[in-house]
Amino acid sequence: GAVVSQHPSRVICKSGTSVKIECRSLDFQATTMFWYRQFPKQSLMLMATSNEGSKATYEQGVEKDKFLINHASLTLSTLTVTSAHPEDSSFYICSAGLEAGTYNEQFFGPGTRLTVL
């Protein structure tokens, strides 16, 4: 149980275009989903936290107009990288929170590798 999927797994796009990444919790409902970015040989950096039906909470330094997050249902959150540039190339990982008592245990998706040419 507690499986999280991401689509696509890899995407290559031209500079200036927008890319949408989907994150789905397959066998549970997630009121909270998280989006991370992982640079090569570095750790995961939290970009934003999204709650179903409300606006996402962005971490300091993350441009909300560039990284649009929508959490329209309890099983789906999307991250749209708008007007992508080469510096946005990275590995994007989502996680979905499953309530375990007072804590939302996070289950991670397999990630999406974005390459902007």
Next chain:
Amino acid sequence: AQSVSQHNHHVILSEAASLELGCNYSYGGTVNLFWYVQYPGQHLQLLLKYFSGDPLVKGIKGFEAEFIKSKFSFNLRKPSVQWSDTAEYFCAVNAGGGYNKLIFGAGTRLAVHP
């Protein structure tokens, strides 16, 4: 601000050697602590977690970790590693907040040679 430090960035061991990966965090309040593993080409998986109670926690695949509050540490250990343990290991801390967000360490890349 909360932070997590992993002191070993790259560890190379032979099979059957013992493993200890260091993790220290900075936060004065109650924390939940985690170790995640990322095998090559795979997604992050939870190895073990500490919420409260016995500070020595056991996880999957023979891993364990000890929470030492006075040292702000949560080191990961395994008495005898296998080649299949080759992976990247991340320590993470949840220091409360509205949405239970995790702060990750930089990761330790472990290579186990047969």
